[in-house]
Amino acid sequence: MRLFSSSASPFAAKVRMAARHVGIPIETLAADTGAEPADLLAANPLGKIPALLLDDGDILFDSAVICDYLDRRSGHRLVPQDEAGWLQVKRLEAAADGVGDAAILSLYEVRYRPEDKRHQPWVDKQMRRAFRGLDFLEAHVGALGPEPTTAHFAIAGLLGWLNLRFEGQWEDGRPHLVAWLAGFADAFPAYEELKPRL
Ligand SMILES: N[C@@H](CCC(=O)N[C@@H](CS)C(=O)NCC(=O)O)C(=O)O
Structure with missing residues (x-):
């Protein structure tokens, strides 16, 4: 999995921490949103970070949805189910x-x-x-x-x-x-x- 990210983004930090907590490895790719690079736009048509590119080519954004995905993948270790x-x-x-x-x-x-x-x-x-x-x-x-x-x-x-x-x-x-x-x-x-x- 690859995360379009920037070192300063609060939303990318949220995703990085959540992934680390549940032990899901994520490769981070630095993205310059100002330049609207094609690979970022392919992962998120909104051109924002964080955006997650799954190994099968599927894409996910924004940080809340990515964290929900990590929650599902981890057997709900990130969001209580009650x-x-x-x-x-x-x-x-x-x-x-x-x-x-x-x-x-x-x-x-x-x-x-x-x-x-x-x-x-x-x-x-x-x-x-x-x-x-x-x-x-x-x-x-x-x-x-x-x-x-x-x-x-x-x-x-x-x-x-x-x-x-x-x-x-x-x-x-x-x-x-x-x-x-x-x-x-x-x-x-x-x-x-x-x-x-x-
Ligand atoms: N609510 C979104 C916010 C994402 C967001 O605004 N990211 C900023 C960087 S911290 C961004 O991509 N800005 C570029 C732009 O708006 O053009 C989330 O939770 O992912």
Whole structure:
């Protein structure tokens, strides 16, 4: 299996960690989404990473669907199958993914738009969304158990990425998330190797 990926992506880090946890080997292929390379577009018509190319040529995206696939392949070691557990994990995974989606859009506004074309109210809206999502995670992360799930990997990927891109801007008022990440890194030593990095 090959994962179109980048070292900084929070979503790719989530998939890398989930695959490592369940012992499914994945070869990572660095993809420059800005260049829209043909092999990435063949694996994901949306041109985004992560995208997974299976050995039989089948393709999968996005990170939530790839993690669901890893969950199925691993005999459900990533998502609890009881309804309450499933709801909790999928809700927190979606919240973490949504925070990442919003914060990335605000970064892209700065990265890809000429200064005179930037629309600050739109950036502000994305950041309000991201911070509300972080507050939601702050309120609920303590209820996650010790056994790693897709929610753990989504939150850890997200916070690792925020430490790269928004250091000093997300931690205040969110002590549970800060402590949770430190605890996760202790409990899942591969985090240090697999977390987002520049
Ligand atoms: N919600 C998606 C988000 C994927 C995503 O936005 N990936 C970014 C990199 S972190 C990307 O491919 N950006 C390129 C683009 O939007 O053109 C997921 O969970 O996989």
